[in-house]
Amino acid sequence: MSEQMQRITLASRPDGAPEAGNFRLETGPAPTPGDGEVLMRVHYMSLDPYMRGRMDDVKSYAAPVPIGGTMEAGTVGEVIASNSPAFKPGDFAFGMGGWATHACLRAKELRKLDPAHGPITAALGVLGMPGFTGWYGLTKLGRPKAGETLVVAAATGPVGSMAGQVAKAAGLRAVGIAGGAEKCALAVEKFGFDACIDHRAYDTASDLRKAVAAACPDGIDIYYENVGGKVFEAVLPLMNTFSRIPVCGMIAGYNLGALGGVETSGPDRMPMLWRSILVKQMSVTGFIISNHYDLYPAFLAEIGPKVASGEIAYLEDIAQGLETAPATFISMLNGGNRGKQVVKLI
Amino acid sequence: MSEQMQRITLASRPDGAPEAGNFRLETGPAPTPGDGEVLMRVHYMSLDPYMRGRMDDVKSYAAPVPIGGTMEAGTVGEVIASNSPAFKPGDFAFGMGGWATHACLRAKELRKLDPAHGPITAALGVLGMPGFTGWYGLTKLGRPKAGETLVVAAATGPVGSMAGQVAKAAGLRAVGIAGGAEKCALAVEKFGFDACIDHRAYDTASDLRKAVAAACPDGIDIYYENVGGKVFEAVLPLMNTFSRIPVCGMIAGYNLGALGGVETSGPDRMPMLWRSILVKQMSVTGFIISNHYDLYPAFLAEIGPKVASGEIAYLEDIAQGLETAPATFISMLNGGNRGKQVVKLI
Numbered sequence: 172m173s174e175q176m177q178r179i180t181l182a183s184r185p186d187g188a189p190e191a192g193n194f195r196l197e198t199g200p201a202p203t204p205g206d207g208e209v210l211m212r213v214h215y216m217s218l219d220p221y222m223r224g225r226m227d228d229v230k231s232y233a234a235p236v237p238i239g240g241t242m243e244a245g246t247v248g249e250v251i252a253s254n255s256p257a258f259k260p261g262d263f264a265f266g267m268g269g270w271a272t273h274a275c276l277r278a279k280e281l282r283k284l285d286p287a288h289g290p291i292t293a294a295l296g297v298l299g300m301p302g303f304t305g306w307y308g309l310t311k312l313g314r315p316k317a318g319e320t321l322v323v324a325a326a327t328g329p330v331g332s333m334a335g336q337v338a339k340a341a342g343l344r345a346v347g348i349a350g351g352a353e354k355c356a357l358a359v360e361k362f363g364f365d366a367c368i369d370h371r372a373y374d375t376a377s378d379l380r381k382a383v384a385a386a387c388p389d390g391i392d393i394y395y396e397n398v399g400g401k402v403f404e405a406v407l408p409l410m411n412t413f414s415r416i417p418v419c420g421m422i423a424g425y426n427l428g429a430l431g432g433v434e435t436s437g438p439d440r441m442p443m444l445w446r447s448i449l450v451k452q453m454s455v456t457g458f459i460i461s462n463h464y465d466l467y468p469a470f471l472a473e474i475g476p477k478v479a480s481g482e483i484a485y486l487e488d489i490a491q492g493l494e495t496a497p498a499t500f501i502s503m504l505n506g507g508n509r510g511k512q513v514v515k516l517i
Numbered sequence: 518m519s520e521q522m523q524r525i526t527l528a529s530r531p532d533g534a535p536e537a538g539n540f541r542l543e544t545g546p547a548p549t550p551g552d553g554e555v556l557m558r559v560h561y562m563s564l565d566p567y568m569r570g571r572m573d574d575v576k577s578y579a580a581p582v583p584i585g586g587t588m589e590a591g592t593v594g595e596v597i598a599s600n601s602p603a604f605k606p607g608d609f610a611f612g613m614g615g616w617a618t619h620a621c622l623r624a625k626e627l628r629k630l631d632p633a634h635g636p637i638t639a640a641l642g643v644l645g646m647p648g649f650t651g652w653y654g655l656t657k658l659g660r661p662k663a664g665e666t667l668v669v670a671a672a673t674g675p676v677g678s679m680a681g682q683v684a685k686a687a688g689l690r691a692v693g694i695a696g697g698a699e700k701c702a703l704a705v706e707k708f709g710f711d712a713c714i715d716h717r718a719y720d721t722a723s724d725l726r727k728a729v730a731a732a733c734p735d736g737i738d739i740y741y742e743n744v745g746g747k748v749f750e751a752v753l754p755l756m757n758t759f760s761r762i763p764v765c766g767m768i769a770g771y772n773l774g775a776l777g778g779v780e781t782s783g784p785d786r787m788p789m790l791w792r793s794i795l796v797k798q799m800s801v802t803g804f805i806i807s808n809h810y811d812l813y814p815a816f817l818a819e820i821g822p823k824v825a826s827g828e829i830a831y832l833e834d835i836a837q838g839l840e841t842a843p844a845t846f847i848s849m850l851n852g853g854n855r856g857k858q859v860v861k862l863i
Contacts, residue, residue: 418795444790445749448803449764455801457794 176201177493178271181236185226188504193226194242194497202275204254209281211264211274213248215489217295218500218512220397242270242496245300247284247291248516258283265294270496272516289479296329296511297478297485303470304419304460305333308395311466312417312456317342319392322383322409324348324402326358326367329485329511330419333474334395336483339363343393346386348402350506357509361484370402379405393417407444410451418457486510522547523839524617527582531572534850539572540588540843548621550600555627557610557620559594561835563641564846564858566743579807588616588842591646593630593637594862604629611640616842618862635825642675642857643824643831649816650765650806651679654741657812658763658802663688665738668729668755670694670748672704672713675831675857676765679820680741682829685709689739692732694748696852703855707830716748725751739763753790756797764803832856 175198182195204210225236225243236242246268250258255278258264264281268274284291296302309315313334321338323331326347335345335358347358347367358367366386373379383391383405390411396403396418410416448455477483488508490499496514503512521544528541550556571582571589582588592614596604601624604610610627614620630637642648655661659680667684669677672693681691681704693704693713704713712732719725729737729751736757742749742764756762794801823829834854836845842860849858 418791445764448801449805450803452803452805452808454803455794457796457798457800459795459798462798 174201174273175199176271176273178241178269179493179496180239180241181226183238184228189223189226189497189501191497191501196494201273204252204275207255207277207279208253208275209250209255209258209264209278210252211246211248211266211268211276211281212251213246213268213272213274213516215247215292215295215513215515216268216270216493216496217245217299218496218503218508218514219245219301220504222500223504243267244270245295246271246274247294248274253278257281263291265291265299270493272493288475292487292489292511292513293478293485295513296487297333297483298471298475300460301329301511302333302474302485303467305330305395306337306470306474307460307463307466308417308419308458309334309337309393311463312454312458313338313393313395313415315341315343315393318344320344320346320387320389321393321395322346322348322387322391322406323364323395324370325397326364327354327362327486327510328397328508330397331395332358332362332485332510333483335362335364337474338393339365340482344387344389346383346391348383354506354509357486361486363484370405373405376401376404380408384409390414395419407447410447410453412451414451414453416453416455418455419460488512490514492516520547520619521545522617522619524587524615525839525842526585526587527572529584530574535569535572535843535847537843537847542840547619550598550621553601553623553625554621555596555601555604555610555624556598557592557594557612557614557622557627558597559592559614559618559620559862561593561638561641561859561861562614562616562839562842563591563645564836564842564849564854564860565591565647566850568846569850589613590616591641592617592620593640594620599624603627609637611637611645616839618839634821638833638835638857638859639824639831641859642833643679643829644817644821646806647675647857648679648820648831649813651676651741652683652816652820653806653809653812654763654765654804655680655683655739657809658800658804659684659739659741659761661687661689661739664690666690666692666733666735667739667741668692668694668733668737668752669710669741670716671743672710673700673708673832673856674743674854676743677741678704678708678831678856679829681708681710683820684739685711686828690733690735692729692737694729700852700855703832707832709830716751719751722747722750726754730755736760741765753793756793756799758797760797760799762799762801764801765806834858836860838862 177198180195183193185193228235247265250260250262257278263284266276266281321343323334325331326349338345345364347364349355350371355367355369358364368382391409392411392414394406394416396416488510493516523544526541529539531539574581593611596606596608603624609630612622612627667689669680671677672695684691691710693710695701696717701713701715704710714728737755738757738760740752740762742762834856839862
């Protein structure tokens with residue numbers, strides 16, 4: 172006998188922005204863990220922009236979710252059945268459980284959590300993949316030096332707020348870009364950015380550029396790129412010689428159907444970027460954080476205590492109930508979240 | 518009393534491809550060296566693609582040549598008068614003398630050459646800026662590993678042929694791209710490329726890509742970018758995960774007027790490049806070789822003996838007479854040269 176579980180599957184692939192109809196809520200029996208497996212009752216699941224990419228059937232760094240498959244997500248929860256000596260019922264753990272109330276995973280795919288060390292949701296955000304992404308991109312690819320200037324887009328998100336706070340601690344000027352006056356105030360007041368520019372207040376990249384330039388009197392040494400689009404276009408001409416651009420994602424571009432299969436970028440289409448890379452001797456490096464988990468222990472050792480002490484602030488936006496996940500996800504892609512978006516399932 | 522000198526000045530700025538009328542041959546007295554200065558009778562001057570950039574009045578990594586100013590160039594020649602203890606008449610040296618029969622330079626701006634060590638023209642090509650550029654970009658930014666595949670555009674030029682030969686010596690597969698069957702044969706037979714693709718034989722980037730793909734069965738780990746345009750568009754989809762693109766120039770782009778002042782690259786214009794950087798975790802780094810001369814002694818120590826022994830091959834295309842420089846330069850920008858283009862002035 173097994174308990175009932177709910178999951179959200181990919182009903183159809185989106186054409187542009189995802190809609191509610193692309194998702195389907197399904198109910199069925201929870202699986203029974205096989206040899207070496209563990210059944211987790213999920214308490215919180217993570218919503219992240221990368222999931223948009225998994226909805227398209229295009230070649231990328233990870234396989235797409237199949238039609239009818241459960242949407243992918245990082246999850247934290249309590250072990251309720253275990254066929255592995257590594258876990259016992261009552262243990263808490265992180266794993267890639269998906270958009271579902273229960274997750275059956277191999278024990279070696281789980282990381283044990285100690286709820287005494289702080290909220291388990293931290294494993295989805297500030298001390299999880301997004302926080303690690305912000306830290307890795309800034310410190311390893313951004314190569315920050317005291318006195319330099321960092322610009323971060325999506326400054327109040329879990330990636331950008333980590334990058335900004337780590338930069339401030341390293342003696343940089345940190346300028347955020349965010350959508351709306353409320354987020355900009357949050358960036359400055361909660362996360363300690365020196366300034367934050369509201370990109371929605373400027374219709375054109377050119378106008379946005381003037382505002383960013385005013386906030387960056389010494390130019391930009393690191394642009395932490397996870398947005399693309401108008402913001403990138405505004406920032407590029409302000410980059411200093413020898414500046415660095417770590418590229419970890421492009422929220423603005425994720426809904427461009429063109430992103431999947433465009434093959435038409437001719438020589439006239441990218442001269443500005445290409446010329447900037449050459450003339451400014453910039454270093455632009457893409458990274459997929461899942462390839463760098465050898466550094467995750469170093470990240471935890473450095474940032475974990477700072478989160479515990481409050482030196483590193485974080486913010487979570489918690490939606491309630493699995494059934495709200497599609498609408499919450501769609502809203503998040505349009506900037507509707509405040510901080511790390513999670514969904515509480517219990 | 519002073520002897521007569523000839524020089525070629527920038528008469529007007531080109532609109533697109535340079536024309537003969539953009540240059541003017543002028544004659545006047547050679548200058549007399551001041552304190553700490555040296556007068557050189559130029560034997561050979563260098564012609565390089567970067568000079569095209571100096572003809573435009575746009576912000577770049579170096580100031581443009583002013584209208585009426587002497588065109589810039591690296592030169593080698595004999596000291597005929599010296600007001601510095603560091604040089605005496607009869608010494609040979611390299612310096613940035615410009616498109617002129619004589620050059621008056623500060624002694625500290627000159628590097629002494631020993632004609633007994635080989636042809637002095639080598640200081641303009643294989644052991645000069647272009648060879649150093651090929652070596653630096655490949656070894657420091659390309660980070661080659663045995664078994665990987667390098668693709669180099671302009672494979673028979675002094676930059677590309679150095680990159681290809683250094684790569685072969687390091688155990689890589691080296692595939693060149695060049696314009697015309699003759700250059701392709703040269704790349705394979707003289708410079709040891711494993712294969713060379715004639716980009717003129719393919720009308721579209723897509724067709725060119727198929728030919729490059731066939732020559733690179735394991736994909737491309739390093740694309741040494743000094744061309745841009747159709748070749749770049751053909752190569753980009755073939756890049757491997759964690760591949761590297763050192764960017765040292767863009768011959769194909771140099772004549773695009775757009776390159777100077779384009780401000781219109783919107784978010785729809787560069788998604789393919791941007792997506793590739795992210796998904797393939799590529800590292801794209803621009804460099805201006807003049808900022809890296811701290812490594813020039815290391816380059817000379819490594820490559821000098823290999824040039825002397827013949828292990829590193831090089832090819833020079835020598836035009837005769839200062840008055841031929843404009844036509845030779847224009848032809849070179851269209852691929853008319855075979856190897857390093859120099860002009861003999863004496």
